[in-house]
Amino acid sequence: MKTKDELPACPVATTVQLIGSKWKLLIMRNLLVRPWRFNELQKNLEGISQKVLTDSLRSMEADGIITRTVYPEVPPRVEYALSELGESMRPIISAMETWGTEYKNRI
Secondary structure, eight states: OGGGSSOOSSHHHHHHHHHHHHHHHHHHHHHTTBBBHHHHHHSSSSSSSSHHHHHHHHHHHHSEEEEEEEOSSSEEEEEEEOOOOHHTHHHHHHHHHHHHHHHHHOO
């Protein structure tokens, strides 16, 4: 996790820095439903490269937004889920969904 000194003074800028990329928001949208495996996310997020998905997941894990669980199986199974902090984004993403739906209905 970043320290307070590493984050912008503006709370909106802090939020944008942590989850402002298109891919991070779409990853969170998926993880709101259930835990996902890497390959499932990559197939569902059309157009995302393996590198961008890997980097996004690592960044979100480092920021405490998601958790990564490795199951001791052969072959190993890894699942990504929202952390408690990530779950706190649910109303924000829900509001974005509502706004997007209303916007599409206007045009």
